Amino acid sequence: MPATGKTKKSTKKNAKEFDFIVVSNRLPVDRVRNADGKDDWRRSPGGLVTALGPVMAKSDGAWVGWHGAPGEKLDAFGHENMKLIPVELSAEEVELYYEGFANATLWPLYHDVIAPPEFHRTWWEAYRTVNKRFADAVAHSAAQGAIVWVQDYQLQLVPKYLREARPDLQIGFFNHIPFPPLEIYAQLPWRRALLEGLLGADLLGFQRPNDASNFLRCVRRYVNATVKQNQITIGERTVRAGAFPISIDTAQISALAATPEVQERAKQIRRDLGNPKTVLLGVDRLDYTKGIRHRLKAFSELLEEGRLNVGDVTLIQVASPSRERVESYRMLREEVEGTVGRINGTFDTIQHTAVRYLHHSYPLAEMVALYLAADVMLVTALRDGMNLVAKEYVATRANNDGALVLSEFTGAADQLRQALLINPHDIDGLKDSMMAAVEISASESARRMRLMRRQILDHDVERWSQEFLSSLRSKT
Numbered sequence: 001m002p003a004t005g006k007t008k009k010s011t012k013k014n015a016k017e018f019d020f021i022v023v024s025n026r027l028p029v030d031r032v033r034n035a036d037g038k039d040d041w042r043r044s045p046g047g048l049v050t051a052l053g054p055v056m057a058k059s060d061g062a063w064v065g066w067h068g069a070p071g072e073k074l075d076a077f078g079h080e081n082m083k084l085i086p087v088e089l090s091a092e093e094v095e096l097y098y099e100g101f102a103n104a105t106l107w108p109l110y111h112d113v114i115a116p117p118e119f120h121r122t123w124w125e126a127y128r129t130v131n132k133r134f135a136d137a138v139a140h141s142a143a144q145g146a147i148v149w150v151q152d153y154q155l156q157l158v159p160k161y162l163r164e165a166r167p168d169l170q171i172g173f174f175n176h177i178p179f180p181p182l183e184i185y186a187q188l189p190w191r192r193a194l195l196e197g198l199l200g201a202d203l204l205g206f207q208r209p210n211d212a213s214n215f216l217r218c219v220r221r222y223v224n225a226t227v228k229q230n231q232i233t234i235g236e237r238t239v240r241a242g243a244f245p246i247s248i249d250t251a252q253i254s255a256l257a258a259t260p261e262v263q264e265r266a267k268q269i270r271r272d273l274g275n276p277k278t279v280l281l282g283v284d285r286l287d288y289t290k291g292i293r294h295r296l297k298a299f300s301e302l303l304e305e306g307r308l309n310v311g312d313v314t315l316i317q318v319a320s321p322s323r324e325r326v327e328s329y330r331m332l333r334e335e336v337e338g339t340v341g342r343i344n345g346t347f348d349t350i351q352h353t354a355v356r357y358l359h360h361s362y363p364l365a366e367m368v369a370l371y372l373a374a375d376v377m378l379v380t381a382l383r384d385g386m387n388l389v390a391k392e393y394v395a396t397r398a399n400n401d402g403a404l405v406l407s408e409f410t411g412a413a414d415q416l417r418q419a420l421l422i423n424p425h426d427i428d429g430l431k432d433s434m435m436a437a438v439e440i441s442a443s444e445s446a447r448r449m450r451l452m453r454r455q456i457l458d459h460d461v462e463r464w465s466q467e468f469l470s471s472l473r474s475k476t
C-alpha cells in the first residue's frame with residue numbers, strides 16, 4: 001500500500017452486512033491535512049497495518065477502526081479494494097484513551113516496564129467508553145454468525161462487549177504486543193476487568209508461546225475459571241489461547257525487491273552516501289522499546305575505538321514519527337537527536353557522515369530500496385511483539401547476502417534463529433555482533449540467509465491469517 005492511495009467515497013453500507021470484520025484501533029489510512037489545506041489520506045504507521053493490509057485487500061470483509069482525525073465523523077468508504085468503517089474519537093478521547101491508557105499505561109506495562117506505566121482512573125473510563133463504541137460499530141455491521149477478528153491491546157474489552165451485544169458471532173482476538181508476566185501484569189488496577197474483556201473471545205492469539213502462557217497464568221490467578229493446558233472454561237463457554245506468530249507479505253516484498261526501479265534506487269542511496277564499503281541500517285518507529293539508544297551507543301563506541309571508520313561505514317537510521325504527544329516519546333526524540341548530533345559532530349568528515357538520521361515515514365518501495373542498500377540490518381529492540389522490519393529485510397535478500405543483527409527480545413527471534421542474535425543491554429556483546437556482521441564472509445552470510453528465507457517464504461502473513469481463522473472456525 002503506498003503512503004497515499006486511491007480512496008473513493010463509497011455508498012453507505014447497509015447495517016449487518018458483513019460476514020467477516022477486522023477491528024483495530026487504526027484503519028490502514030490516516031486522515032491528514034495537506035500543506036495546501038486540503039484533506040488527504042496517508043498510510044498509517046506500524047506493523048499491524050502492514051500485516052493486515054494484504055489480508056484485507058484479498059478479503060470481502062470490512063475493517064472497522066479510527067481514521068486518525070480527532071472529532072471528525074465519517075461515513076464508510078472504500079480504499080484500495082478494502083471496505084473501511086470509521087469510528088469517531090473526540091480530541092479528549094484521543095488524549096485519554098489512545099495517548100493515555102493505551103500508550104502510557106498498557107504499552108509500557110506490556111513491554112517490560114521499560115518506561116514507568118501511569119495509572120489514571122479517567123484514562124480507564126475513557127478506555128471503557130471507546131471500547132464500547134468500537135464494539136457497537138461492529139455489532140451494527142456484522143451479519144448473523146459473522147466472524148469478527150479484534151486486534152491488539154487498545155481493544156481488550158471489545159470481545160466481552162461484543163459477546164454481550166451479539167452472542168451469535170464468532171470472535172477472535174490477536175495481541176500484537178507481548179503479554180507481560182504475572183508479576184508485572186499484577187500492577188494494573190483493572191487487571192481482572194481486562195482479562196474478563198478478553199475472555200469474551202472464542203480464540204485468543206499471541207505472538208510467542210511465552211505470551212500465551214503469561215496470559216494463562218494471569219487468568220488462573222485473577223479469574224474464576226478453570227485453565228487446562230491452552231483451554232479456559234468459564235461458565236458454559238470454552239476459550240482457547242495459543243501462539244500465532246505474525247508475518248509479512250513475503251511475495252509482495254520479494255517482487256518489489258526484484259524491480260529494476262527499486263534496485264536502481266538502492267544503488268542511488270549508496271552513491272548518495274559516498275559509496276561506503278558497508279551500510280548499516282536501522283528502521284523503527286521512534287519508540288523507547290526499539291533500543292535505538294543502545295544501538296547508537298554501540299556504534300559510537302566502535303567509531304571511538306577505531307574498530308569502524310567513517311568513510312568505510314555509514315549507519316542509516318530511519319526513526320519514523322510515533323505518538324508524538326506522549327511525554328516519554330518526546331523525551332526519547334530529544335535524547336536520540338542529541339546523541340546523533342554528538343556522534344556526527346565528533347566523527348563526520350566533509351565527505352562522509354557517521355549517521356544519516358531520517359525522521360520520516362517512507363512508502364514501502366523506498367523501504368525495500370533501503371533494505372537492498374544495507375549490508376547489515378540492526379534490530380536491537382528491548383522488547384517487541386514481533387518486529388516485521390527484520391522479516392522484511394530477509395525477504396529482500398534474494399542473493400542470500402547481507403547480515404541481520406537481531407535482538408532476542410523480539411518475537412521474530414523465535415523464527416529467525418540464524419540471525420546474529422544479541423542482548424541489546426550487553427553493549428560489548430552488541431558491538432562484537434555488529435563487527436561480526438560487518439566482517440561476515442559471503443559463505444557464512446549465505447548459509448544463514450538461506451535458512452531464514454526458507455522460514456519466511458513458508459510462513460507468510462496469509463498463512464498466519466489462515467491458521468488463526470481456521471482454528472477459530474474449527475473450535476478446536
Ligand SMILES: O=P(O)(O)OC[C@H]1O[C@H](O[C@H]2O[C@H](CO)[C@@H](O)[C@H](O)[C@H]2O)[C@H](O)[C@@H](O)[C@@H]1O
Nearest residue numbers: 026045046047048152176246384385386387388
Ligand atoms: O498505531 P500506533 O500507535 O501509531 O502504533 C503503530 C503500531 O505499533 C504496534 O505494532 C505491533 O504490531 C506489529 C505487527 O504485529 C509487531 O511486529 C510489533 O512488534 C508491534 O509493536 C502496535 O501493536 C499496533 O497496534 C500499532 O498500530
Ligand SMILES: O=c1ccn([C@@H]2O[C@H](COP(=O)(O)OP(=O)(O)O)[C@@H](O)[C@H]2O)c(=O)[nH]1
Nearest residue numbers: 046047048050285320360361362387388389
Ligand atoms: O518509514 C517507514 C518505517 C516503517 N515502515 C513499516 O512499518 C512497519 C513496522 O513494523 P514493525 O513490526 O517492525 O514495528 P511496529 O512499528 O509495528 O512496532 C514495517 O512494515 C515497515 O516496513 C514504513 O512503511 N515506513
